[in-house]
Amino acid sequence: MTDGxxxxxxxxxxxxxxxxxxxGPDGDEVRLYSCGPVAFSSPHLGILRGYVCVDLLRRALRWKGHSVRQAMMITDVVRARVPEGTDPELHVKEFLDQLADLNVLPATHYPRASEHVDGMIRIADTLERRGFAYRTDSGLYFDTSRVPDYGRLAGMDLDGQRDGARAESVPGRRNKNDFALWRLTEPGTHPGGTGRTWDSPWGRGMPGGHLPCTAAGLALLGPHLDLHTGGRHHRSLHHVNEIAQSEAYLGAARPWVRHWLHHGALTSGNQPMARDRAPHLGDLARAGLHPMAFRLFLMRGHYHRDLDYTHEGAVAAQATLRRLLTRRPPTAAVGDFETYRDAERLLPPDDTTARRFLAAIDLAVCADLNTAQILAELQQAVRSTDITDRGLHVVLAAAEALLGLGLSTLDPAELVAHQPSAEQLPSERRNAVDRLIADRSAARARRDWARADAIRSQLSGMGVEITDTGDRTTWTLRHDERVPAERGTST
Known part of the structure; x- marks a missing residue:
């Protein structure tokens, strides 16, 4: 046996x-910290993408034989105002339920920022005593001039570093990049978005936005981390400041985090998803899409790059997933496994085709989590005439261990049941179809059969089947592999 x-x-x-x-001393356990969501709103698809990316990382680590101890921060302390009566734990439950729907492996710890305020105060107090922090009328600030390589994660000069205080004027702040470790509550003002403040050596207030990650990481994972994940937008500010305060506090020569992994954004129309209008997982369900279709859609791109979400792309991903499921061999499966060694052990000794596909899948995941290549290998495997049924089951189970798509357990009928009706489609797409049908009806009325046939072909390319009954035309959706992944609906 090999490790691949x-x-x-x-x-x-x-x-x-x-x-x-x-x-670590045992050489196997990976200490992984992940920035988590803010617990005051429902997670949209753009937020969920990040945790699917982290899940792929965890599955790859497990595939190579490593155990993972993961802490994922839940931010329940914010400075901004939130609606009165908001219960953050309801949003936390919604978030965790949706991660489960997307088959994301649960973290070892889900710390709340509010649970680690005492630790944050101890860290901030130590930084002040060591000369890394100073007081102002508004709170305690970290002195970035004390850190010679501040900003190295962002790859920017200090003069070009994004302003840590978001361009606001802070009386008494020494350097434009200095950031708050503790913010005082101003007399007579609302005490903050959560309505919660704490006593501290600097007065009553709340921690700065970067301190919770340092405190929770130290408490749950120890002084040094193997991996830290988060969105690429965190790389130029939040994670830069985490490094500065953590390494100043630890005072050690070795880095606080050995490896930083950042994922790209999920966009819509090539624009960042905005919280007030971004689609949610429930919107996909109402449009007839299974959560695993969204997960497969994400895996067609690379975690490190931005990915533009389209409804048509998700529909095509669902068709692809259903096609994969219908090509599973009818014989008994080999069972679930998690590691490359387990997969290699279960391969039939004489099935060189399955062995080749397994090696290709292993190479793909080891090449910076190349999920698109894993999918390509998987689709070739299910079409192969040389692979044995048992060998194909091993390849499918290996892909499932890495991709988490339900390839071993999902029933193709579940995807058929999730097909949308016309009424469930987003209004913009439904209106586009209605306009095309109206144009076709007008062409038929003037006996322009060439134009009518051209529109029928365009509708078919969009996955729409039309039926003419007298003067009336009705339409239904068709969802199979013929629907192109990125077809638009323009008229």
Whole structure:
């Protein structure tokens, strides 16, 4: 038995692919910290994408034989106002339920920021005593001039570093990049978005936005982390400040985090998803899409890059998933497994085709989590005439261990049941179809059969089947592999 290829991941700190190896004494456990959601609103698809990306990382680590101890921060302390009566734990439950719907492996710890305020105060107090922090009328600030390589994660000069206080004027702040460790509550004002403040050596107030991650990471995972994940938008400010305060507090020569992994954004119309108008997982369900279709859609892109969400792309992903499921061999499956070694052990000795596909899948995941290549190998495997049924089951189970798409358990009928009706489609797409049908009806009325046939072909390309009954035309949706992944609906 072998361990397969070496796992290589892009490190945002060094800006290069590196072979990943845990630094712990046992050589197997990986200490992984993930920035989590703010607990005051429902998670939209753009937020959920990040945690599917982290889940792929966890599955790859497990595939290579590593155990993972993961902490994912839940931010329930914010400075901004939130609607009166908001219960953050209801949003936390909604978030965790949706991660389960997307087959995301649960973290070991889900710390709330409010649970670690005492630890934050101890860290901030130590930083002040060591000369890394100073007081102002509004609170306690970290002095970034004390950190010679401040901003190295962002790869920017200090003069170009984004203003840590978001361009607001802070009386008494020494440097434009200095950031708050503790914010005082101004007399007579609302005490903050959560209505919660705490006593501290600097007065009553609340912690700054970067301190919770340091405190929870130290408390739950120890002084040094193997991996830290988050959105690429965190790389230029939040994570820069986490590094500065954590390494100043630890005072050690070794880095606080060895490997930084950042995922790209999920966009809509190539624009960032805005919280007030971004689609949610429930919107996909109402449009007839299974959560695994969305998960498969995400895996067609690379975690490191931005990905533009389209309804047509998700529909095509659902068709692809159903096609994969219908091509599973009818014989008994080999059962679930998690590691490359388990997969290799279960392969039929004489099935060289299955062995080749397994090696290709292993190479793909080890090449910085290349999920698109895994999918390509999987689709070739289910079409192969040389692979044995048992070998194909092993390949499918290996892909499931890495991709988490329900390839071993999902019934194709579940995807058929999720097909949308016309009424469930987003109004913009439904209106586009209605306009095309109206144009076709007008063409038929003037006996322009060429135009009518051209519109029928355009509708078919969009996955729409039309039926003419006398002067009336009705339409239904068709969802199969013929529907193109990125077809638009323009007229």
């Amino acid at each position: 290829a070496e796992l290589r991941l892009y490190n945002s700190l060094s800006r290069r692919l590196e072979v990943f190896e845990p630094s």
